[in-house]
Amino acid sequence: MATTVFFEEVVKCQGGKEEMEIEFGRSSYYKEDSIYLKVDGKEIVMDRETAKEFVEAASRVGRYFGFVE
Numbered sequence: 001m002a003t004t005v006f007f008e009e010v011v012k013c014q015g016g017k018e019e020m021e022i023e024f025g026r027s028s029y030y031k032e033d034s035i036y037l038k039v040d041g042k043e044i045v046m047d048r049e050t051a052k053e054f055v056e057a058a059s060r061v062g063r064y065f066g067f068v069e
Helices: 048-064
Strands: 003-012 019-027 034-039 042-045
Touching: 034 048
Parallel strands: none
Antiparallel strands: 003 019, 019 034, 034 042
């Protein structure tokens, strides 16, 4: 499986007590390239429709907080 990692971090809760390992990027494991998401060692490759919804939702949250234009 060919992947390109775009994010890979151990993310800590603002409260400092909880954390999780998050990684995501692009995967060519299946016929159509798509987004893969790995959380605490559990990994999925999203179908293209779900990947589009995921990106749109992340973009909306980013715009809400002023992280992206």
